[in-house]
Amino acid sequence: MLFLCNILLTGVPGTxxxxxxxxxxxxxxxxxxxxxDIALKKRFVKYFDExxxxxxxxxxxxxxxxxxxxSRSTKCFLIECFYCDIIEPHHVSKIIVLRTHPLILLERLxxxxxxxxxxxxxxxxxxxxxxxxxxxxxxxxxxxxEIDTSQCRIDECVTLAYKIITSNEKKFLDSYNAxxxxxxxxxxxxxxIEKI
Ligand SMILES: Nc1ncnc2c1ncn2[C@@H]1O[C@H](COP(=O)(O)OP(=O)(O)O)[C@@H](O)[C@H]1O
Ligand SMILES: [Mg+2]
Numbered sequence: 001m002l003f004l005c006n007i008l009l010t011g012v013p014g015t016x017x018x019x020x021x022x023x024x025x026x027x028x029x030x031x032x033x034x035x036x037d038i039a040l041k042k043r044f045v046k047y048f049d050e051x052x053x054x055x056x057x058x059x060x061x062x063x064x065x066x067x068x069x070x071s072r073s074t075k076c077f078l079i080e081c082f083y084c085d086i087i088e089p090h091h092v093s094k095i096i097v098l099r100t101h102p103l104i105l106l107e108r109l110x111x112x113x114x115x116x117x118x119x120x121x122x123x124x125x126x127x128x129x130x131x132x133x134x135x136x137x138x139x140x141x142x143x144x145x146e147i148d149t150s151q152c153r154i155d156e157c158v159t160l161a162y163k164i165i166t167s168n169e170k171k172f173l174d175s176y177n178a179x180x181x182x183x184x185x186x187x188x189x190x191x192x193i194e195k196i
Contacts (some may be wrong), residue, residue, distance in 0.1 A: 006079060008081055008092055008095040009024070009079065009081070010131055011097055011131055012126045014109045014122065016149045016157065017098060018034070020157050023154070023155070024161050025078045030077055031075065031077050032077070033079060034079075035062070035080065038062065039058075042061075042065060044058040044061040051115075052118055053115060059086060062086060070088075085134055085135065085138040089139050089140065089143075094165055096145050096164065096165070097132050097145070098146075099150075100149045100150050101183065105122070105123060105126050106123055106192070120196040127183050132144070132179065136179070141177065144177070145164045160176075164176050
């Protein structure tokens, strides 16, 4: 692939990557896949981590595979990823980080049959903006956008993501550029993370 085209959709679990990604891929007419599914399908896993109830991914193997796959591909994709920073920046046109207010995220994650410590780790990661921080350390800031899914219904979030991906309008894009969402200035969030 000689030009930039792939879109990454990231965020901590429960922020809506899969829900929004499936609908967004139809709107964009881009095939959608989850990087995590590729890791499992291709068996790029090291072992099952009982404590976190999740597979530990062989990052090096997945990184080599996905970058080689994207280099050979003639199509563009919408990719849900958790370890997005293994995808070389030259393959990526825009990155959408889904954010969710930690109190709302807590309600969403409580519905998953997860151990409490796993829920708490993800709440803390969201409160601190860890994924945005990781993306900013790897990709150009201009390519990274954040959507607060606590502020839009699912269909509205899909429409907003679609606009961000397809727009070239600087003023509009600037208002969604990464680094604007700060949960730590909300006292309720500080109280929540003190307890966990
Ligand atoms: N505005 C919203 N945007 C995205 N998901 C939402 C929203 N409001 C509620 N949800 C719910 O939150 C959950 C998000 O789960 P999921 O899409 O699996 O997230 P992820 O793939 O990031 O783990 C779904 O049950 C979805 O219905
Ligand atoms: Mg998902």
